[in-house]
Amino acid sequence: MLPMSIGEIIFQEMVRHPKDIAQISEPEGTVLLREDLLENSMRIATFMRNLELTQSDFVGIVAGNSVHISAVAYACLFNGFALNAINPAYIADIIESLYQITQPRLIFCDGDVYDKVKAATSKLNVKLVSMRNHPEGVITIQEVLQTKVQGEFKPNPLKDKNPPMAILSTSGTTGTPKAVVLTNNIKVLSGFTYLTTCDVQYTASSLDWASGLWATITEAVYSTKRIISEKPLDPTETLKLFEKHQVTWFIQSPAQAAAIVSCPYFEEANLQSLRYYLVGGGRCTKEVFKKLQRKLNRNCINFAYGSSELGSIGSINWHFDEKPNSVGRPCPGYKFKIINGEGENLGPNEEGEVCINKGCHWPGYYGNPEATALAYKDNWLHSGDLGYVDDDGFVYIVERKKDLLKYQSNKYYPHELEELISRMPGVVEACAFGIWNVENGDEAAACILRKPDVQLTEQEVIDYVAQHAITQYLRLHDGCLIVDSLKRSPNGKTNRAANKEHYIKVKGIKIVT
Incomplete structure (x- = not known):
């Protein structure tokens, strides 16, 4: 049976x-x-x-x-x-x-x-x-x-x-x-078993996002109250929605979290009802988490790791105070391993590709056996993310494997620049990438989203990076571009490739290989 x-x-x-x-639909x-x-x-x-x-x-x-x-x-x-x-x-x-x-x-x-x-x-x-x-x-x-x-x-x-x-x-x-x-x-319910009939859920994600599907299913399974909004995510309106409906559960991407904490209304908003503030779908800067920590009860901030391929949350950090940069320990029934380029298992604190086994078969990409074979081997999903596991079994995600930059034999990740730039007053978010140069390799550049009321020049950003970087090679060697909005994929994630393409077009760069 x-x-x-x-x-x-x-x-x-x-x-x-x-x-x-079951549901309250806004704005009507x-x-x-x-x-x-x-x-x-x-x-x-x-x-x-x-x-x-x-x-x-x-x-x-x-x-x-x-x-x-x-x-x-x-x-x-x-x-x-x-x-x-x-x-x-x-x-x-x-x-x-x-x-x-x-x-x-x-x-x-x-x-x-x-x-x-x-x-x-x-x-x-x-x-x-x-x-x-x-x-x-x-x-x-x-x-x-x-x-x-x-x-x-x-x-x-x-x-x-x-x-x-x-x-x-x-x-x-x-x-x-x-x-x-x-x-x-x-297992689609993994990471959500704490929900009760007292919870009020909200996410801007629609059904084409994994997080939107999770919210739709858990709303029914755990008999929570769900707030539905037809409007796209607006930081101020979202915060007011929290207050109006006493939202207890919220999940969003790092880019959306950056927009929320940079919103002027964030400081005065009453967010005491929130019990679970989940951030997932990418890397969140330390500056954003610091602002969330100052505003919210730290125990309600959770950094989660999941994906469409997993179909669920694979790990969640319930110990944000102790491990603020971690996506937590694996959820029950999940196993994580870190492998090197030869497919060999690595030990604690050794960086490599993150692979996940959820304890059941994944059929793969529908109608695409070639892509499935590359991503799914011996019941292990190869995420394409680089990360490591510490001595306490907490998982850390460093960067997408393909985004690694190499400048004059020095290897580093775009998020190192993004973390640095995000500390600059007036910056909401940064997206860094490499522009190929025959002599130097990847010369770093970035698109910078500033606050609307802040005057900021490209040279000021370049100088800030040069003054505050801890290494000589961590620089905006190719420059930067101040933008009114960053390029994002339809699911709200910052699209590094699209921002790079926009930068090249605006700057009139001709790539020589």
């Missing part, structure tokens, strides 16, 4: 707490009780069943957060259909290439991107449903919610042992996005 699916667990828990508030303030959300989910699930979809079919989602987005996800999980979420900001070519792999028969998308999605999927036999801002003449989510539920509704049991639960795309920071398979496995 197969174990209960995530959909069956969610259904069971939603039935148990019918009168609890729409409140859904669990019985309301369950009813909506069952209606959408029935609509899917009426289309005669099977558990081998995928349901596409190209939409941000809105009132009914969670119900769409739960409907997929109730039926055992894998949801295939793609960020609405992706260009049509990427949407087309990703959906050519999974070939969904049904796609829920925002009306703003309806025409783009329709054009990108013109070669597929697919039905489109608009989630909001509906164009004329299209099927809307409100029409789908009119579907009658016949008889006693029950979630479909899974027919296979390890079927896909979701397909997410990689961030695209290291090349063309790939379709990551997440299996229907209880």
Whole structure:
């Protein structure tokens, strides 16, 4: 007999707490009780069943957060259909290439991107449903919610042992996005078992982010209250949302954390309700963490390590005071190892590639066995991140393996420059990279995001680095560029490759190899 699916667990828990508030949607303030959300989910699930979809079919989602987005996800999980979420900001070519792999028969998308999605999927036999801002003449989510539920509704049991639960795309920071398979496995709850019915969850992440999927699932499994906002993350509005709804749980990327602590309202905001402030998805500078420490109860700050490939949080730091730069110890059932270039295991405090074994099989990248073989070997996921494990078993992430810079035989990481620049008054965030020079190798450069009310020149940044660096080679040898905004991937991560490309274009640099 197969174990209960995530959909069956969610259904069971939603039935148990019918009168609890499940969701409050901003800015309109729409409140859904669990019985309301369950009813909506069952209606959408029935609509899917009426289309005669099977558990081998995928349901596409190209939409941000809105009132009914969670119900769409739960409907997929109730039926055992894998949801295939793609960020609405992706260009049509990427949407087309990703959906050519999974070939969904049904796609829920925002009306703003309806025409783009329709054009990108013109070669597929697919039905489109608009989630909001509906164009004329299209099927809307409100029409789908009119579907009658016949008889006693029950979630479909899974027919296979390890079927896909979701397909997410990689961030695209290291090349063309790939379709990551997440299996229907209880380990998706790893790192969240502390949540209770008293918690109020919020994240700006949509379903195409791993963190957005985690929030959607844990909201239902642990019967928390979820705050949904249709607006993109704005630091001031986010802080006011915390105060208004007494948010207890929040997860965001390092770039978003930098924006939050640099916001003028941060100092006066009342954040006493926060019990869990999770930062993950990249490296966070010490300056950002120091500002968070001064404002928040230190015990509520947690640095986590997870990824789309893991489908869960692999480690979490519950001891931020003692190990402020660590992503913590492995979560139960997870193993970490550090290997060198020859694949040999390294000892404590020795730096190498971080590999993770989550104790269950990972199917890999859907439709891409070559990429899967490179990333997944003997049940170990090779992350592409460089890091080490200290004597106490705490994991540290240093940098992406491919981002290592080499200047005149001196090796260092971009984050060393970013940490230094971020200490400069008036700087919100920096993104450093190497510009290739035949004689010197990687000559460092950086794009600098400053506070709006601060006057800052490129030469001042270059001089600051030269005055405060502890080595002679740690310099902005190629220079820097002051920008109004950094280039980011659709999931909010700072995109090093895109910032480098922008820098080269603005500076008129011709790369000679």
